[in-house]
Structure formats: C-alpha cells, structure tokens
Amino acid sequence: MKNKALLVGINQYPDPRNELRGCINDINDMFNFITQINPVYQKEQVRTLTNRQANKKGIVENLNWLLSDLQAGDQILFHYSGHGAQMPTEHPALEKDGHDEIICPYDFDWTAGTTLRDKEFAEIFKAIPNGVHFVWISDSCHAEDLSRDPIVAPMPLSNNDYPNRYRFINRPVNSIASPSSWSMKEPIQLKPFNGALLSACASNQVSADAYIDNRFNGAFTHYLLKNLKAHAKQFPMNELIQLVNKDLAKNGYEQAPQTEGKLEKATFFI
16 A cells, blocks of 8 residues: 655744745644654655745645556545735636636645646646545645635634634736636536545635744644544544544634545544
8 A cells, every 4th residue: 555645834924924934833733643643644655845845846846746656546645835825717617607616736826837726636647547545635725626815813712812814815907807808718527526624714704824832834634633633533534523623623724624525434644
C-alpha cells in the first residue's frame, strides 16, 4: 500500500494586504499528525509547499506527483490552507450562481494562468483510480463547492487580542466583474468526485485565520485535528465534522464546515 500526501500552506502573498498568519502552522500540524501522532504516512512520502513554492505551477506539478503510480488500496491526502475566492464561471450551465470556486496560489492575480478553479481540480482528480482512498482538505473561503482578505472580525474571540482575518481575496474593482465578460468554453462533463472533500465553510462563507491557544491557525484545521486526535477511531468522518461544527460555533466562529463524497470512515487518518 502506498500513502502519499501533499500539504500546501500560504501565509505570504505578493500583496502584503493579503498576508495570512496560520496557514503554515496548519500544514505543519497536519504533517505532525499524519507522520508522528498517527503515523500512516512516511515522511519521505509527504511533500509540503509554502509561500513562493506554492505558485500554480508548483501546486499542479506536485498534484501530478500525488496522483502518480496509484493502485487500489493506496491512500492520498491533499491539504490546502490559504486564500480562496470566486470567479465568473466559464461553464454557466454547470453553475447556477454564475461563479466558480477557486483557490489562490501564491502568484494569483485573477487571471486564468494563476488560478486553480473547481473545474480544473475535477479534471486533475479524475485520474484517481477506483479503490484509492483520497481525502482533500481545503481550509479556505468558499471551499464547499471545490469537488483570507484581511478583514477585521466584528467580534474577536474573547480569549485573545488578535482580530481574526479571513481566507478570502476581494476581486479588484477593475477586474472582470461578470460571467458575460468571459469567453465561455464548450460544455464539459464532470465525473463524480472520487474521494472525500472536507471544506472549512460553505460556498457562501469565509474561513477564519484565527489566534487560538496562543498561536495562529485556521480555525477549521485546528478543530479538525483536535477531533481527529480524540475520536478518529470512534466516528465516521461525517460525524467528526459535526463535532468540528460544534466546536467552531461554541467558540464564536460563524463558518460551517461541509463534507462531500466518500465519508463512511475516518480511518483514513489512523
């Protein structure tokens, strides 16, 4: 059995106004969990990309590595912590709201060459063979439909003096503003998602880049790992996500993590 993981965390973007603080901690914590606390991955089979390394080319090349030489019984993990956004879709028949959900690589500038859209992920992940166990974690804004703009939170958490930021980049005023301004592509057919997507929030929500227990983290990643450490051997993934939702609500976060795909077991992580 071959287990591989790709962990991507971006704190620094070229525009300092888009700086985040907890994304690299997220992937370091996940690395520690999957290689030491529950060591189902060998360290040499885990790749990490941070900041400048995590441009679009780097992410795509390493996703191709992640999906290479797989066979039934293997398990793979892709964890992304960074900015997410929405862009006018090139396939309006597939998107009722007229937008694609995207992640924002380090070099993201609102152009196709620097953007990773949900449709691009679908094209990449269709290469996953049947019988491979795949989990995709996205701690970014608008993450639900993928299968941090530094905005001050109106109600900072009471246990710290650091206002939250959110993993969302606003579209510049002078950028493309509506689907009608895009050249629409030919219709495409998407395969059902062959894996489990764990997203930090619904597609219309933002994901907190927060200060918790004296350090910065994505709120979703922090509480996901907390519950994986405590309950991964007891509950299926969809029930674990319900526990994560309860922790987020109890601590004042308005995001509601979502799940999609093959969620019958959390044993992927143990």
